[in-house]
Amino acid sequence: MAADSLSFIFLNTVLANNFVLAMFLGLCPFLGVSGKLETALPMGLATTFVMLVSSLCAYGINLALVALHIEFLRLIAYIALIASAVQLVEMALKRYSPTLFRALGIYLPLITTNCAILGLALFQTFKGYDFAQSLVYALGAGVGFTLAIVLMAGLREKLALSRLPSVSQGAALSLMLGGLLSLAFMGFAGLGGGH
Amino acid sequence: MSRQRDDRLTWETFSEGLWRENPVFVMLLGMCPVLAVTNSAINALAMGLATTFVLVASGLLVSLLARYIPRQVRIATYIVIIATFVTLIDYAIQAISLDLYNALGAFIQLIVVNCIILGRAEAYASRNRPLKAVVNAAGMGAGFTFALLCLGGVRELLGAGSLFGVNLFGPAFQPWVVMVLPPGGFLVLGAWLLLFDWLKQRSAEVAPSPRGETANGR
Numbered sequence: 001m002a003a004d005s006l007s008f009i010f011l012n013t014v015l016a017n018n019f020v021l022a023m024f025l026g027l028c029p030f031l032g033v034s035g036k037l038e039t040a041l042p043m044g045l046a047t048t049f050v051m052l053v054s055s056l057c058a059y060g061i062n063l064a065l066v067a068l069h070i071e072f073l074r075l076i077a078y079i080a081l082i083a084s085a086v087q088l089v090e091m092a093l094k095r096y097s098p099t100l101f102r103a104l105g106i107y108l109p110l111i112t113t114n115c116a117i118l119g120l121a122l123f124q125t126f127k128g129y130d131f132a133q134s135l136v137y138a139l140g141a142g143v144g145f146t147l148a149i150v151l152m153a154g155l156r157e158k159l160a161l162s163r164l165p166s167v168s169q170g171a172a173l174s175l176m177l178g179g180l181l182s183l184a185f186m187g188f189a190g191l192g193g194g195h
Numbered sequence: 196m197s198r199q200r201d202d203r204l205t206w207e208t209f210s211e212g213l214w215r216e217n218p219v220f221v222m223l224l225g226m227c228p229v230l231a232v233t234n235s236a237i238n239a240l241a242m243g244l245a246t247t248f249v250l251v252a253s254g255l256l257v258s259l260l261a262r263y264i265p266r267q268v269r270i271a272t273y274i275v276i277i278a279t280f281v282t283l284i285d286y287a288i289q290a291i292s293l294d295l296y297n298a299l300g301a302f303i304q305l306i307v308v309n310c311i312i313l314g315r316a317e318a319y320a321s322r323n324r325p326l327k328a329v330v331n332a333a334g335m336g337a338g339f340t341f342a343l344l345c346l347g348g349v350r351e352l353l354g355a356g357s358l359f360g361v362n363l364f365g366p367a368f369q370p371w372v373v374m375v376l377p378p379g380g381f382l383v384l385g386a387w388l389l390l391f392d393w394l395k396q397r398s399a400e401v402a403p404s405p406r407g408e409t410a411n412g413r
Binding site (some may be wrong): 024027119122173 | 202223225231271279309373376384389
């Protein structure tokens, strides 16, 4: 597989260079919202959705910035873009799909400060992906995030029922679990080969 | 100890970020850079200093401008202020050391979404005098840098057998490579948190603190 083919980019971002477990992006929701499966899955889906939208917009904005020779404004432009994209998605969902809005409602504003979104926009720019590649990259990042957070929630639900020393409950335990998951995902490293 | 609005500058203003409200070990904020760039002590130090600069500079500006910013758009304004300083430090690091810039990669730009900075701007800088805001931000930055060094030091020591690039154990050392790879970040931070929780639990058993003291947290 060529390093820039679409299927390679997808597999690479989902498994070998998973955004959460290999690149440490989006850890706040990964640690914060992974307590239960029923909240982890909507969070993952909402993030995937925002990733797709903001990746699309970031691609367009970057073209404009480059054309105007004001690349130094990229960071400020992206941040403003993501904040407004989240706002727009929220309004559109409320208008056209109230059911989905109710399911995702409280998670949407949280996504603005998810560094995976800004990271995605920055990385796709650094890598110089074209339009289709950017979209696949965003999809892969979203699927990878959902996979990681759902796996984590499953593990934590199991552990909630087991007896643990009182010291190790809380954040330390989640981090240790994250470490083990990350170790497991390193097994996919041969698939991707660097990024 | 009540949290009244007093303008007195005390040691507490600086030190709370160092230990009692350490952003990483106590509040668990800004996790992404904490784990991502701490595979060596030097990267950790650079990241800590860059974040401290942004914290202090944006704290000063937010504190000066707070009364002129309309409430409805304050978060957006703070973000733009922070993004401006991050762009500055991004270009500064690129000019000072290209190696360091490449090692830290996009994580310098990702300082923008570090929740510590926005959190401090909203919760502290906008409500306090500039001098106090700067001192507190410096304390928070020092606490953040300290935490990054704790992680980066341990990971470099175990994973490469060196500290700040200086080889400590000689050629016979078999590096524990996984420590400088992503899983090591999770495991080392988890281990530090376990240690601190254990210490806290022990000191609570030895000398149970009076009720009034604990109400200070959340």
